[in-house]
Amino acid sequence: MTPPPDYERLGFKEILVRLEGAVAVAVLNRANKFNTFSTLLVEELVQVFDLFDKDDRVRVVILTAEPTAPVFCAGADITAGWDAMRGVDIASKGHQAHRDRGGRVTMAIYNCRKITIAAVNGHAAGVGMTGLQLPFDFRFVWEGAKLSFPFVRRGIAAEAVSSYLLPRLLSHSRATSLLLSGATVSPTSPLISSLYHQILPTREAVFPAAKAFADELAQNTSQVGVAYTKALLQHPGESLEENHLLDSRAFSVLVHEGDAKEGAMSFKERRPPQFRDTLSSTKTPWTPWWRPLDVSPKL
Amino acid sequence: MTPPPDYERLGFKEILVRLEGAVAVAVLNRANKFNTFSTLLVEELVQVFDLFDKDDRVRVVILTAEPTAPVFCAGADITAGWDAMRGVDIASKGHQAHRDRGGRVTMAIYNCRKITIAAVNGHAAGVGMTGLQLPFDFRFVWEGAKLSFPFVRRGIAAEAVSSYLLPRLLSHSRATSLLLSGATVSPTSPLISSLYHQILPTREAVFPAAKAFADELAQNTSQVGVAYTKALLQHPGESLEENHLLDSRAFSVLVHEGDAKEGAMSFKERRPPQFRDTLSSTKTPWTPWWRPLDVSPKL
Amino acid sequence: MTPPPDYERLGFKEILVRLEGAVAVAVLNRANKFNTFSTLLVEELVQVFDLFDKDDRVRVVILTAEPTAPVFCAGADITAGWDAMRGVDIASKGHQAHRDRGGRVTMAIYNCRKITIAAVNGHAAGVGMTGLQLPFDFRFVWEGAKLSFPFVRRGIAAEAVSSYLLPRLLSHSRATSLLLSGATVSPTSPLISSLYHQILPTREAVFPAAKAFADELAQNTSQVGVAYTKALLQHPGESLEENHLLDSRAFSVLVHEGDAKEGAMSFKERRPPQFRDTLSSTKTPWTPWWRPLDVSPKL
Numbered sequence: 001m002t003p004p005p006d007y008e009r010l011g012f013k014e015i016l017v018r019l020e021g022a023v024a025v026a027v028l029n030r031a032n033k034f035n036t037f038s039t040l041l042v043e044e045l046v047q048v049f050d051l052f053d054k055d056d057r058v059r060v061v062i063l064t065a066e067p068t069a070p071v072f073c074a075g076a077d078i079t080a081g082w083d084a085m086r087g088v089d090i091a092s093k094g095h096q097a098h099r100d101r102g103g104r105v106t107m108a109i110y111n112c113r114k115i116t117i118a119a120v121n122g123h124a125a126g127v128g129m130t131g132l133q134l135p136f137d138f139r140f141v142w143e144g145a146k147l148s149f150p151f152v153r154r155g156i157a158a159e160a161v162s163s164y165l166l167p168r169l170l171s172h173s174r175a176t177s178l179l180l181s182g183a184t185v186s187p188t189s190p191l192i193s194s195l196y197h198q199i200l201p202t203r204e205a206v207f208p209a210a211k212a213f214a215d216e217l218a219q220n221t222s223q224v225g226v227a228y229t230k231a232l233l234q235h236p237g238e239s240l241e242e243n244h245l246l247d248s249r250a251f252s253v254l255v256h257e258g259d260a261k262e263g264a265m266s267f268k269e270r271r272p273p274q275f276r277d278t279l280s281s282t283k284t285p286w287t288p289w290w291r292p293l294d295v296s297p298k299l
Numbered sequence: 300m301t302p303p304p305d306y307e308r309l310g311f312k313e314i315l316v317r318l319e320g321a322v323a324v325a326v327l328n329r330a331n332k333f334n335t336f337s338t339l340l341v342e343e344l345v346q347v348f349d350l351f352d353k354d355d356r357v358r359v360v361i362l363t364a365e366p367t368a369p370v371f372c373a374g375a376d377i378t379a380g381w382d383a384m385r386g387v388d389i390a391s392k393g394h395q396a397h398r399d400r401g402g403r404v405t406m407a408i409y410n411c412r413k414i415t416i417a418a419v420n421g422h423a424a425g426v427g428m429t430g431l432q433l434p435f436d437f438r439f440v441w442e443g444a445k446l447s448f449p450f451v452r453r454g455i456a457a458e459a460v461s462s463y464l465l466p467r468l469l470s471h472s473r474a475t476s477l478l479l480s481g482a483t484v485s486p487t488s489p490l491i492s493s494l495y496h497q498i499l500p501t502r503e504a505v506f507p508a509a510k511a512f513a514d515e516l517a518q519n520t521s522q523v524g525v526a527y528t529k530a531l532l533q534h535p536g537e538s539l540e541e542n543h544l545l546d547s548r549a550f551s552v553l554v555h556e557g558d559a560k561e562g563a564m565s566f567k568e569r570r571p572p573q574f575r576d577t578l579s580s581t582k583t584p585w586t587p588w589w590r591p592l593d594v595s596p597k598l
Numbered sequence: 599m600t601p602p603p604d605y606e607r608l609g610f611k612e613i614l615v616r617l618e619g620a621v622a623v624a625v626l627n628r629a630n631k632f633n634t635f636s637t638l639l640v641e642e643l644v645q646v647f648d649l650f651d652k653d654d655r656v657r658v659v660i661l662t663a664e665p666t667a668p669v670f671c672a673g674a675d676i677t678a679g680w681d682a683m684r685g686v687d688i689a690s691k692g693h694q695a696h697r698d699r700g701g702r703v704t705m706a707i708y709n710c711r712k713i714t715i716a717a718v719n720g721h722a723a724g725v726g727m728t729g730l731q732l733p734f735d736f737r738f739v740w741e742g743a744k745l746s747f748p749f750v751r752r753g754i755a756a757e758a759v760s761s762y763l764l765p766r767l768l769s770h771s772r773a774t775s776l777l778l779s780g781a782t783v784s785p786t787s788p789l790i791s792s793l794y795h796q797i798l799p800t801r802e803a804v805f806p807a808a809k810a811f812a813d814e815l816a817q818n819t820s821q822v823g824v825a826y827t828k829a830l831l832q833h834p835g836e837s838l839e840e841n842h843l844l845d846s847r848a849f850s851v852l853v854h855e856g857d858a859k860e861g862a863m864s865f866k867e868r869r870p871p872q873f874r875d876t877l878s879s880t881k882t883p884w885t886p887w888w889r890p891l892d893v894s895p896k897l
Binding site: 414436437438467468469470492493494496512516519520521523524525527528529531532535536538539540541542543544545546547548549550551552553554556557558559560561562563564566567572574576583 | 676677679680683684693694696697698701702704705708749750751752753754755756757758759760761762763765769770771772773774775777778779780788789832888890891893
């Protein structure tokens with residue numbers, strides 16, 4: 001078994017990562033570049049969420065920016081055109097070979113089996129609205145943030161899997177309004193407010209609120225119960241009946257593990273639970289029940 | 300043809316059932332046990348919703364609790380651990396053989412082809428939030444109710460098909476917030492308010508409001524129109540075009556029945572309709588167009 | 599290449615159509631019949647939305663009524679029964695051959711690849727709520743409009759593909775409440791408010807607000823970026839990963855077109871964009887990636 005990673009010594013440059021108890025915190029570290037997406041930032045985010053997923057010590061993850069940064073994330077830097085966002089050589093490989101960078105970050109965050117929280121303490125545009133917010137389980141936001149989805153105003157389409165996630169998160173009426181108008185809205189707008197778990201009055205209040213929420217969840221939730229619930233939400237049955245089969249098995253598997261026993265016992269004894277099961281210690285394999293799709297380019 | 304059931308003489312113990320005109324009322328009868336789920340309660344709920352489904356006299360169903368009960372439903376009683384919720388012998392049958400009891404109740408309510416209403420006149424937790432609320436068509440609730448989804452705080456995962464129903468009812472943003480935080484919320488919280496058709500100021504006001512609503516619907520809606528609309532909502536086409544085929548056939552089938560004629564005539568004559576078609580009298584078979592899934596355990 | 603249509607000379611009778619710059623406006627012209635659905639109105643709406651879809655000059659479409667009309671649309675005229683809504687001879691062709699007229703209008707609007715806006719400046723009932731509102735990208739409405747879904751109160755089921763669209767637009771909780779109760783509600787009701795992009799205080803204010811919104815979008819959005827985003831929203835991947843493949847290709851295709859270059863350049867130069875790409879000029883074919891379903895009757 002490999003030792004758990006020491007996040008502060010892994011050499012990340014464009015994010016700062018620390019572990020506080022069972023809560024991992026990643027901070028965007030490109031304030032002087034408006035926290036825009038760079039090739040390195042994408043690689044570091046993909047890597048660190050993969051590490052969080054596998055690290056049994058981590059129960060909750062928070063992504064945030066410095067509250068003194070000019071923005072949470074200004075999206076892609078397109079002042080020199082789109083070249084920085086291009087990956088493969090289309091002329092020889094074809095459009096099918098391209099893999100959107102925003103989407104790669106989205107997938108890494110969405111597939112992390114821990115509780116994930118975006119603490120949006122500044123303005124956000126483009127992939128700062130999509131890849132850095134939509135795949136999270138919870139979003140905390142500053143009331144004064146300007147939030148924009150400018151894709152159709154830049155000649156491109158909704159990216160970073162936002163056409164899949166936003167309608168599911170908000171329903172199609174709101175998602176269509178936001179993506180087809182290229183709107184800039186405030187978190188309290190009825191078009192977007194239901195995206196957010198909590199809206200805070202100041203930039204400085206966002207991270208502390210998210211951190212207190214994370215700490216409480218880290219102490220009182222089961223890592224395996226969370227991961228199984230996330231898997232059911234992300235991969236439900238195709239019918240009520242099929243979902244009943246899936247969550248029936250979930251109950252049967254989990255109730256034989258230690259966390260369910262501790263959950264019932266602590267509830268009876270009216271004390272906080274001491275959950276000890278981890279994803280790597282859980283004895284019964286239970287995922288995936290869906291068909292995984294390999295999206296690596298066939299070059 | 301068998302005579303219609305006399306609900307008050309069927310010997311139900313943990314629910315009280317009565318028929319008032321075309322409105323069936325089922326009342327949870329375990330107030331001294333906080334209306335917790337028992338094996339018998341599960342069996343009686345499954346049985347009675349199956350009877351309501353087939354009884355042509357029934358147009359609307361209400362499930363409620365005594366407003367003087369300490370809670371609407373406290374969920375499963377786990378003070379003695381999870382044994383009461385276990386069904387099959389896992390050691391010999393395997394996890395695949397388990398069938399969640401909350402899910403069995405959810406399916407019986409969801410598959411009842413009549414209008415169904417939950418009148419939530421007290422606090423609700425666990426399966427009291429899931430199986431006893433989510434499969435209904437309408438939910439009325441007391442403003443002061445404490446509503447909680449404690450699964451991840453007890454070491455288990457979201458049950459009773461809630462991972463399927465809650466995101467569809469509320470969108471994924473709110474469903475994920477509720478299920479992954481194990482939150483306790485009030486009905487007026489923006490996290491959950493859209494689950495409810497109406498929020499009432501007192502516990503005593505919930506059932507009368509639901510009953511008046513049910514009486515109006517029982518008098519003025521078509522049993523077959525309701526059942527076909529429910530079937531379309533629960534089993535839509537996989538595309539706009541496929542759904543167009545399904546609801547085109549719905550129109551063609553229904554417009555040849557008596558209720559459509561009476562609907563047009565009463566509208567023209569500006570009088571209340573007298574709908575007489577029933578599910579068993581309707582001549583053209585039209586369901587299922589989906590593939591039914593048999594979830595009975597293969598023991 | 600055929601010359602673009604002169605909408606004012608195409609001989610439409612039950613709609614008035616004009617092109618104002620890149621914004622096409624269609625006005626219901628049956629005020630003396632409460633803008634009810636007629637066979638001719640259906641045919642004209644299907645035809646004109648098909649023309650808008652193919653006309654490169656059109657970037658945004660608005661459908662509205664005269665603000666002096668008694669209603670926006672009273673639905674189908676059933677005072678003489680349902681005969682006017684019947685199409686084929688069921689006795690010889692069977693129920694499977696019927697094609698709902700509301701659904702035909704819904705499909706024509708939904709499949710128009712331009713931005714579509716319903717300016718609902720009066721009361722709306724039946725197909726005036728479904729076919730004439732749900733397939734649009736944006737809905738503007740008069741605060742005083744009475745909005746009703748009376749299907750189950752007329753002995754029929756939800757039509758015009760509303761059982762598919764309404765739950766996606768509003769989530770199932772609200773859609774079920776509206777369709778199974780046959781409710782009449784106001785736009786500010788929590789049951790329906792999220793259907794609307796904007797709610798205006800007077801009937802007269804609705805069209806000007808929609809027109810100003812349309813003009814701004816026509817000037818500042820890319821026709822191909824809009825069409826690709828609509829296609830992704832209407833036909834998402836079946837999983838996050840599949841959608842990533844679809845929007846990755848979207849980025850790769852679009853970034854090689856002129857609009858993306860102009861989008862980045864105008865952003866850098868802080869000036870409005872001058873988008874020139876059109877659906878017929880775009881070089882790379884990219885739709886459909888879904889399986890089209892032919893719904894024409896097999897007679």
